[in-house]
Amino acid sequence: MAHKEEPWHSLLAGATAGAVEGFVTYPTEFVKTSSQFGGQKQKPLDIVRTTIQTKGITGLYSGAGALIIGNAAKAGVRFLTYDTLKSLLADREVGILDRECSRV
Secondary structure: OOOOOOOHHHHHHHHHHHHHHHHHHHEEEEHHHHHHHHHOOOHHHHHHHHHHHHHHHHHHOOOHHHHHHHHHHHHHHHHHHHHHHHHEEEEOOOOOEEOOOOHO
């Protein structure tokens, strides 16, 4: 039988993945939102340059906390749900999904 992971491992792995994903992609979202609501037409690199000059590099992460927390929670629950369902549908003797359950 395969080794059973603790549920909190899945939750922690998903939360970490979601937080990192949110942190890495947030500056792109910041630039997109700034271009939509800025009032003037600016190229994305001009928005980045202006933001860094006026607010520093941390200006690109203004408001990132809510997105990072939300992504972490969403990914944590997704990983936990996936691993829980996978273990519930697994063949008890072999530890992998049996043919019938894999069609679900």
